[in-house]
Structures are given as structure tokens and as C-alpha cells.
Amino acid sequence: MKKYSLPFLTALIILFIWQAAVIVFKIEQWILPAPSQIFIAFWQSRSLIFYHLVPTVTEAIAGLVGAIFVSVFIAVLMERYQIMKKIIYPFLIISQTIPFIILAPLLTLWFGFGFLPKIIIIALVCFFPITINLFDGFQGVDHSILRLLKSMGASQKQIFKLVKLPASLPAFFSGLRIAAAYSILGAVVSEWMGANQGLGIFLIRATKSYLTDRVFAIIGVITILSIGAVLLVEIIARISIPWHYNKLKVKS
Amino acid sequence: MKKPPKLGIKNLSVTFETEIIKNISFKVDEGEIVSIIGPSGCGKSTLFNAISGILDQDKGSIEIDGSTEDQRQGRFGYMFQEPLLFPWLKVWENVMLGFEIKGLEKKQAKTKAVDLLKKFDLFRQANFYPDGLSGGMKQKAALLRTIAFNSDILLLDEPFGSLDAITRSALHLYLLEIWKKLKLTIIFTTHDIREAIFLSDRVYVLSKKPATVITSIKIDLSRPRKIEDQTSEKFVEIERKLMSLL
Structure with missing residues (x-):
């Protein structure tokens, strides 16, 4: 706990200075509301925020799950077949130079304003870090271990199941952690293209109405959601690969 | 003869x-x-590989x-200078691996692995992950895994x-x-x-x-x-x- 006390204190001090500055310099509320006002705005619009939070979170989860399936499929394919690696890998890298958000209008054109185009956007944003990390994880397996298993007469299938899959889990979770943060971002931005409900559209509306305190409140909620998503992945990782964290502990 | x-x-x-x-x-x-x-x-290792x-x-x-x-x-049963234990498996699971690759059922493999650990003085470390073991212990575990592989x-x-x-x-x-x-x-x-x-x-x-x-x-x-x-x-x-x- 002591580890977190210093950053926590720092955050409190910043909030305090912010609050004091707004009062002392009499800053207009529509430019920069004080933390207290933001909190009040949050509290007053809590049911509205919750109403808009549900679809955003649902989209993020659906998009992320979709991305996981696609990533595992692509990574395993590239791992198993050298030719697939040669075909897919360059496209994978090039795909990263495309900001997927620019595809949003096109997807809207094809699929309308519903759930599907948003999930596609989120999955597109999220799949890359998972795929690359997982694939690197497969590639990074200790060659001596592979030699050992071959000497034992293990089949390719056994080698994959017994070694490559577990060995690549830490890398997979590193990718997933990044993707989890992207998923919330992707959901919010995809809603800017058009939606009836969602934190993204709620944020736009609040901005257009000069409800700056509400804008801040929504930004705060989105931030907390992103942190929450990463934490959730972290918890799942700690439960599923305890050995990896033991190793880090031993090393440090 | x-x-x-x-x-x-x-x-x-x-x-x-x-x-x-x-x-x-x-x-x-x-x-x-x-x-x-x-x-x-x-070329000693090459000889063994051959x-x-x-x-x-x-x-x-x-x-x-x-x-x-x-x-x-x-x-x-082939063993190398590095223990090459799988860090994601506990000691007994590592030892069990030899039996598993030979096609033994999980339950049977487990019993055999545990027997081996008991017989050769590694039972107390059975539930450790390899990274928590000393170098000597790791090699002991690796040796038992090699033996578990059931080759004479x-x-x-x-x-x-x-x-x-x-x-x-x-x-x-x-x-x-x-x-x-x-x-x-x-x-x-x-x-x-x-x-x-x-x-x-x-x-x-x-x-x-x-x-x-x-x-x-x-x-x-x-x-x-x-x-x-x-x-x-x-x-x-x-x-x-x-x-x-x-």
C-alpha cells in the first residue's frame, strides 16, 4: 500500500491546487470548472452517465473479444504455416500505418449506425498488439526446450500444446493489456461517427452544450473505464499465469 | 551367446x-x-544429438x-546442461511431463511422478515453480523428469x-x-x-x-x-x- 501513497498524495495536491486556482483567479466555469463542480456534475448526471456507459462498455467488450479470436487465429496460422507468415506478416505491419478510425465513415456507410460497425472498428484497433505479441511469444520459445521435446519424440501438436501455448501466455497478456486500453478508446471514438447512446456521443453533446463540468466528468469516467479494463486484464493474468509473476519476483 | x-x-x-x-x-x-x-x-553434444x-x-x-x-x-532420456524446466509448471508437473509424452493418462502420470519425487527426495519441493528452486534442485528435478521418461x-x-x-x-x-x-x-x-x-x-x-x-x-x-x-x-x-x- 505504501507504494501507492506517494502518487496518491501527488494527485490530491494537484486537485487542491486546481480547486484553489479556479477560486482565486475566478475562472469561468465553462472554461475550467473546479474539481468540486466536476464531482457535483458527475453526481447529478450519474444516471445519465450510467445510461450511456452501458453500450460503450458492451461494445468495447464485444470488440475486444472479437479481436482476441481473430488474433489467436492469425497468430496460430502464421506459427503453423511458414507460407502464411510470409503472406500475412507484411500486411500486418503495413496495416499499422493506417489509423483505423479513418475507416469509420466507410463502415458507417456499409453497416449503418448500429452496433456492428463500432465493433469492427474496435476489433481493428485492438487486434494488432495481441496478434504481434502472441506471434512473437510463439517465436521466442527457447530452442533448447524444443530440442529436448524432439529428443523425447514429442509430436508437433504436443510441442504446441505443451510448450508454445503456455510459453507465449505472458506475451499474449502484454498485448491484451494494451488492447484493453484501446478498446474503450475505440468504443468512444467510434460513437462519434454517430450513435444514439454511448459515452462518446454523450461527450459530444455535453461539449456542444458548453457543459464543461459534465465534459470533465465524462472524461473522468472514460479514463477510469480504461484503467479498469487494464486492471481487469492484469488480474486475469495474475490468476492464469502465476508462475510468470513469481519469476519476476525472484528476479527482482 | x-x-x-x-x-x-x-x-x-x-x-x-x-x-x-x-x-x-x-x-x-x-x-x-x-x-x-x-x-x-x-562435438560431444552433436554426438548425443546423433x-x-x-x-x-x-x-x-x-x-x-x-x-x-x-x-x-x-x-x-536426454538431459542438457540447462535444466530446461518449464517455468509454467510446478516441479511435479514438470516431472509428470515425461510420463505424459509417453502417452500415459494424466492420473496415472501424476501418481508415478509423485512416487518418483518421494523416492528421490524432492517431494518437499513438489509444489514449487522452478524459478523458486536453487540450481542444484532444478537439476535434480530435470534429472527426475528425464527418468520419468521411462527409458533405461x-x-x-x-x-x-x-x-x-x-x-x-x-x-x-x-x-x-x-x-x-x-x-x-x-x-x-x-x-x-x-x-x-x-x-x-x-x-x-x-x-x-x-x-x-x-x-x-x-x-x-x-x-x-x-x-x-x-x-x-x-x-x-x-x-x-x-x-x-x-
């Missing part, structure tokens, strides 16, 4: 860009411990119990090379105990002359690359051997003789 050797290598050559092994022949009788010593990088069937030999034959087997992968011939490639002297002697005794109880045949590489003498019935000396057998020496020290034997006159004499050859 005389029983054929457990492992018979005849005129084995391996070329891999350059010639690594040249015309090596030796035999290992059932229940023997044989050491192969030679300078670092002389014997275990990971690598193809160019020439020569490899016979087990008097008959050649082309499919030798999975025939030997072990190929040990400098298994104690990275351990400190004290741990290494402890592991020598550990290996000898396992060898005696399970009646194994062991082929062992090392560049430590004393280690080779202490453990073996016979020592083969390899030359620099391309490796050939320079000579073999029978070690007629009585068994069971004790650490103190290493200071006996006979031991020192053999050591001197081997040193002059290397």
Missing part, C-alpha cells in the same frame, strides 16, 4: 557444414556408466540391444556443468543412487576429468574437432563410491593418466 551391448556405436560420422564427428565407435554395456570427455566444443536421433548421421550405425533402430527419437538409457550432456563444486558432488551421489536403484545405463559427457572418473565404469576420450575417440580407460574403482575416493592413490593415478591424454 554373449549379450549384445546396450548401446553400440560403430564408425559414426556426422558432417554439418564441416566434419564434426569422424568415425567414432564405442559401446556401452547394460548397467554401465560411461563418460565421454573432450575439450569444449569438440545418438538420440535429432540429427541424422552420415555414416555408421547405432545399435540398441544389438539391433539398429531408425526411429530413435523418444528412445532415450540416459544421455546426460554435461548435466552438472553449471553447478558449483559442492552442489555438484551432492548431485554425483544423487545420480549414483538413482542409477543403482533403477538399474540404468548412463552415457555422460563432461569436461571435468574428476567427475568422469568418479562416476564412470569407463571413460572415452575424444579429440578436438573433428572428434574421434583417442582412447578409452576402464575405471576399476570399487562401488559404491564415496566422495573420499577422489583422494585415493588409484584415483589420482587415473586422473594423471587422463590429463596427459587431453
Whole structure:
């Protein structure tokens, strides 16, 4: 706990200075509301925020799950077949130079304003870090271990199941952690293209109405959601690969 | 009729860009411990890779119990200098792996692994992850995994090379105990002359690359051997003789 006390204190001090500055310099509320006002705005619009939070979170989860399936499929394919690696890998890298958000209008054109185009956007944003990390994880397996298993007469299938899959889990979770943060971002931005409900559209509306305190409140909620998503992945990782964290502990 | 050797290598050559092994022949009788010593990088590991069937030999034959087997992968218990335990598996699960690859059912494999750990003094560490173990313990676990693989011939490639002297002697005794109880045949590489003498019935000396057998020496020290034997006159004499050859 002591580890977190210093950053926590720092955050409190910043909030305090912010609050004091707004009062002392009499800053207009529509430019920069004080933390207290933001909190009040949050509290007053809590049911509205919750109403808009549900679809955003649902989209993020659906998009992320979709991305996981696609990533595992692509990574395993590239791992198993050298030719697939040669075909897919360059496209994978090039795909990263495309900001997927620019595809949003096109997807809207094809699929309308519903759930599907948003999930596609989120999955597109999220799949890359998972795929690359997982694939690197497969590639990074200790060659001596592979030699050992071959000497034992293990089949390719056994080698994959017994070694490559577990060995690549830490890398997979590193990718997933990044993707989890992207998923919330992707959901919010995809809603800017058009939606009836969602934190993204709620944020736009609040901005257009000069409800700056509400804008801040929504930004705060989105931030907390992103942190929450990463934490959730972290918890799942700690439960599923305890050995990896033991190793880090031993090393440090 | 005389029983054929457990492992018979005849005129084995391996070329891999350059010639690594040249015309090596030796035999290992059932229940023997044989050491192969030679300078670092002389091709000891290549020799083992060829014997275990990971690598193809160019020439020569490899016979087990008097008959050649082309499919030798999975025939030997093979152990390397690094323990190569899987960090995601607990010690007992690592040991169990040998049984599993052999196609044993999970439940049966577990019982056998636990038995082995109990029998050879590693049961207290059964639930540890490898990264929580000392170097010596890791090698013990790796050795048990090799044995769990259920082969009566072990190929040990400098298994104690990275351990400190004290741990290494402890592991020598550990290996000898396992060898005696399970009646194994062991082929062992090392560049430590004393280690080779202490453990073996016979020592083969390899030359620099391309490796050939320079000579073999029978070690007629009585068994069971004790650490103190290493200071006996006979031991020192053999050591001197081997040193002059290397």
C-alpha cells in the first residue's frame, strides 16, 4: 500500500491546487470548472452517465473479444504455416500505418449506425498488439526446450500444446493489456461517427452544450473505464499465469 | 551367446557444414556408466544429438540391444546442461511431463511422478515453480523428469556443468543412487576429468574437432563410491593418466 501513497498524495495536491486556482483567479466555469463542480456534475448526471456507459462498455467488450479470436487465429496460422507468415506478416505491419478510425465513415456507410460497425472498428484497433505479441511469444520459445521435446519424440501438436501455448501466455497478456486500453478508446471514438447512446456521443453533446463540468466528468469516467479494463486484464493474468509473476519476483 | 551391448556405436560420422564427428565407435554395456570427455566444443553434444536421433548421421550405425533402430527419437532420456524446466509448471508437473509424452493418462502420470519425487527426495519441493528452486534442485528435478521418461538409457550432456563444486558432488551421489536403484545405463559427457572418473565404469576420450575417440580407460574403482575416493592413490593415478591424454 505504501507504494501507492506517494502518487496518491501527488494527485490530491494537484486537485487542491486546481480547486484553489479556479477560486482565486475566478475562472469561468465553462472554461475550467473546479474539481468540486466536476464531482457535483458527475453526481447529478450519474444516471445519465450510467445510461450511456452501458453500450460503450458492451461494445468495447464485444470488440475486444472479437479481436482476441481473430488474433489467436492469425497468430496460430502464421506459427503453423511458414507460407502464411510470409503472406500475412507484411500486411500486418503495413496495416499499422493506417489509423483505423479513418475507416469509420466507410463502415458507417456499409453497416449503418448500429452496433456492428463500432465493433469492427474496435476489433481493428485492438487486434494488432495481441496478434504481434502472441506471434512473437510463439517465436521466442527457447530452442533448447524444443530440442529436448524432439529428443523425447514429442509430436508437433504436443510441442504446441505443451510448450508454445503456455510459453507465449505472458506475451499474449502484454498485448491484451494494451488492447484493453484501446478498446474503450475505440468504443468512444467510434460513437462519434454517430450513435444514439454511448459515452462518446454523450461527450459530444455535453461539449456542444458548453457543459464543461459534465465534459470533465465524462472524461473522468472514460479514463477510469480504461484503467479498469487494464486492471481487469492484469488480474486475469495474475490468476492464469502465476508462475510468470513469481519469476519476476525472484528476479527482482 | 554373449549379450549384445546396450548401446553400440560403430564408425559414426556426422558432417554439418564441416566434419564434426569422424568415425567414432564405442559401446556401452547394460548397467554401465560411461563418460565421454573432450575439450569444449569438440562435438560431444552433436554426438548425443546423433545418438538420440535429432540429427541424422552420415555414416555408421547405432545399435540398441544389438539391433539398429531408425526411429530413435523418444528412445532415450536426454538431459542438457540447462535444466530446461518449464517455468509454467510446478516441479511435479514438470516431472509428470515425461510420463505424459509417453502417452500415459494424466492420473496415472501424476501418481508415478509423485512416487518418483518421494523416492528421490524432492517431494518437499513438489509444489514449487522452478524459478523458486536453487540450481542444484532444478537439476535434480530435470534429472527426475528425464527418468520419468521411462527409458533405461540416459544421455546426460554435461548435466552438472553449471553447478558449483559442492552442489555438484551432492548431485554425483544423487545420480549414483538413482542409477543403482533403477538399474540404468548412463552415457555422460563432461569436461571435468574428476567427475568422469568418479562416476564412470569407463571413460572415452575424444579429440578436438573433428572428434574421434583417442582412447578409452576402464575405471576399476570399487562401488559404491564415496566422495573420499577422489583422494585415493588409484584415483589420482587415473586422473594423471587422463590429463596427459587431453
